Amino acid sequence: MTAPRAPVRFLDRRTPPHVATLVAVTGLSALAMNIFLPSLPAMTEWFGTDYRLMQLSVSLYLGVSAGLQIVIGPVSDRFGRRSVLLWAFVLFLIATAGTLLAGDVATFLAFRMMQAVVAAGMVLSRAVIRDMVPAEEAASMIGYVTMGMAFVPMVGPMIGGALDEAFGWQANFTLLFLLGLGILWMIWADLGETAAGHRARFADQVRQYPELLASPRFWGYCLAAAFASGAFYAYLGGAPYVGSEVFHLPPGRLGLYLGAPALGYAAGNFIAGRYSAHYGIDRMILAGTALTTAGMGLLAALSLAGLAGADVFFGLIVSVGFGNGMALPGANAGMLSVRPALAGTASGLGGAIMIGGGAVISAAAGWALGLGGGAAPLALLMFACSAASVISILLVLWRGGH
Numbered sequence: 001m002t003a004p005r006a007p008v009r010f011l012d013r014r015t016p017p018h019v020a021t022l023v024a025v026t027g028l029s030a031l032a033m034n035i036f037l038p039s040l041p042a043m044t045e046w047f048g049t050d051y052r053l054m055q056l057s058v059s060l061y062l063g064v065s066a067g068l069q070i071v072i073g074p075v076s077d078r079f080g081r082r083s084v085l086l087w088a089f090v091l092f093l094i095a096t097a098g099t100l101l102a103g104d105v106a107t108f109l110a111f112r113m114m115q116a117v118v119a120a121g122m123v124l125s126r127a128v129i130r131d132m133v134p135a136e137e138a139a140s141m142i143g144y145v146t147m148g149m150a151f152v153p154m155v156g157p158m159i160g161g162a163l164d165e166a167f168g169w170q171a172n173f174t175l176l177f178l179l180g181l182g183i184l185w186m187i188w189a190d191l192g193e194t195a196a197g198h199r200a201r202f203a204d205q206v207r208q209y210p211e212l213l214a215s216p217r218f219w220g221y222c223l224a225a226a227f228a229s230g231a232f233y234a235y236l237g238g239a240p241y242v243g244s245e246v247f248h249l250p251p252g253r254l255g256l257y258l259g260a261p262a263l264g265y266a267a268g269n270f271i272a273g274r275y276s277a278h279y280g281i282d283r284m285i286l287a288g289t290a291l292t293t294a295g296m297g298l299l300a301a302l303s304l305a306g307l308a309g310a311d312v313f314f315g316l317i318v319s320v321g322f323g324n325g326m327a328l329p330g331a332n333a334g335m336l337s338v339r340p341a342l343a344g345t346a347s348g349l350g351g352a353i354m355i356g357g358g359a360v361i362s363a364a365a366g367w368a369l370g371l372g373g374g375a376a377p378l379a380l381l382m383f384a385c386s387a388a389s390v391i392s393i394l395l396v397l398w399r400g401g402h
Contacts, residue, residue, distance in 0.1 A: 010190060013082075016132050017191040022125045022145050024183045025085065027152035029121035032092075032176055033061065033236070038161035038255035039169035040240045046169065047105040051241060052366055054105070057112045058237050059363040065116040066356030072120045073127070073347050081124045081131070082193045088120035089184040096177040100170055118180075119351070127347045130336040131194035141273075142329040155262075161255020212339050212346060220396030221285075221334035222350045226357040227389035228289050228327050231296060231320050231382040232261060233355075237362030238369050238378040239317075246374050247310040257314040261321030268325020281330030282397055288326030289389040295319025296383035303376040313375055320382065327389070334396075361385060 010018040036043070036057075044054040076084040091114065098111030129141045163171035212218055243254040268288060276284050299316040302308040308316075335350035361381065368377035 013188070013190060013192045015192045016194050017128060019141075019145060021186050021190045022128065024186055025121035026125045026145060028176070028179055028183050029118050031152050031156045031179070032115055032118050033058075034258065035156040035160040035176065036169065036172040037157050037236065037240045037258050038251040039164045039172060041244050042164055042251065043169050047108065049105045051245075052370060055237060055241070055366045056109060056363075059359050059366070060109060060113050061116050062233060062355050062359035062362055064113040065119040066352040066354075066359060068116055068119055069123050069347075069351035069355065070349060072123050073349060073351075076120075076124055076127060077195065080193045080195050081128050082187070082191050085120055085124055085187050085191065086184070088117045089180060089187060092118040093177060093180045093184070096173055096180060099173045100177070115176075119355070123347045123351050126332050126336060128191075128194045130333070130340065130347070142332055155259060157255040157258035159255070161251040161253070161258075164251045164255075209349075212349065215338050216399050217396060218335060218338040218346070218350075220392055220399070221331045221338075222353045223392035224285055224289065224389050224396065225328055225331035225335070225350065226354040227385045227392055228292065228324050228331070229354050230357055230361040230385035230389075231292060232324055233358030233362045234365040234378060234381045234385060235261065235317060235320060236358075238365035238381075239314075241366070241369050242313070242375045242378055243310070247313070249310060257310065260314045260317045261324075264318040264320065264322030265325040266321075268322040268327075269329065270325075272326050272329040276330055276333075281334055282393065284330045285327040285334075285393045286390070286397065288323040288328075288330075289386060289393055290323075291326070292320050292323030293383065293386040293390050295323070296379065296386045300376070300379040300383045303374065303379040306374075308375060308379070313379075320386070323386070327393075331393075 010020065040051065040054055040057070043057075044051050047054065072084060072088070095111050095114035095117065098114065099108055102108035102111055125145060126142060129145065132141075159175070160172045163175065239258055240254065243249045243257060249257065272284055272288075295316050296319065299308060299313065302312060302316075332347070332350065336346050339346055365378055365381055368381060371377060
């Protein structure tokens with residue numbers, strides 16, 4: 001029989017966390033990644049550097065985030081989800097203050113990389129959910145949580161663009177600091193420990209790594225998630241340049257357009273939350289990745305033909321968010337279910353593979369756009385990533401039948 005689920009009482013740290021806390025934690029993790037994107041041209045001018053160096057505030061952030069996730073998962077399996085999240089958000093606040101006080105681009109990038117510790121919110125929210133419920137239900141719950149937080153990155157670039165026009169780029173990081181303070185309090189007041197039972201020693205966890213990494217299903221889910229999200233990370237790395245330099249959009253309008261993927265992400269997450277338990281996570285991942293691939297194939301064709309203006313480009317980008325919203329909850333739940341006792345470790349490893357790949361793809365987007373050709377190089381890169389995600393989940397389905 002399945003054990004009864006522990007009761008949840010909001011702002012009672014003796015019980016598992018309320019969904020509102022998980023939404024806030026994951027929402028700030030996403031917001032820290034994209035709120036300042038409309039400000040990249042202004043920040044480039046402020047620090048007297050070039051766009052490719054300033055764009056490292058995205059790709060370096062993702063790279064450090066990937067490395068941290070390898071550590072965050074095992075540490076949370078050993079010491080618990082609650083304490084790791086509390087320390088992560090304290091360090092995030094210190095890093096955010098540092099970005100505001102930075103006097104040169106090198107100092108800013110150093111503190112920006114330190115901000116990546118907030119990735120603990122994304123990693124451990126998934127692990128907390130997997131602690132609380134079984135795999136198929138976890139996919140649905142992750143879908144609902146990420147549907148709720150999808151609103152945050154959708155409005156984030158819009159708010160960031162408006163704040164930039166009104167007060168300058170520093171206002172974005174001031175907002176992140178204030179929100180970080182509030183969410184740190186929520187974690188303290190509401191997030192009860194969910195990693196109950198035996199806490200594995202680090203040596204024991206290391207001995208489990210080969211079994212986890214030797215699982216074809218683990219790699220299949222990881223690569224499906226990595227390539228699906230890779231299309232989005234390519235967008236993060238290249239869309240500010242495309243919007244400002246190719247389509248000549250002002251910061252406010254660029255911020256509005258940069259939120260396009262989140263519109264689709266919210267809809268895709270709703271479908272994942274509603275239907276994953278019924279149709280299964282593998283079918284949901286396949287449907288989501290196929291939809292993204294179709295949308296990016298059309299965008300690449302239109303861009304190469306010179307028919308993709310700003311409205312068409314950002315309109316079709318909605319398919320990236322929609323497909324990822326359908327696919328990523330199931331891919332994450334699949335990763336965590338290979339070894340449920342090491343959910344935190346699996347979440348960290350999977351996140352590192354996903355975001356580490358995203359860092360490389362984000363940097364590649366900036367490099368490719370520097371070669372010229374308008375928006376076409378970015379569209380082609382996103383299409384290639386989404387097609388690879390379809391192949392990855394098809395391999396999982398194929399092995400499942402053998």
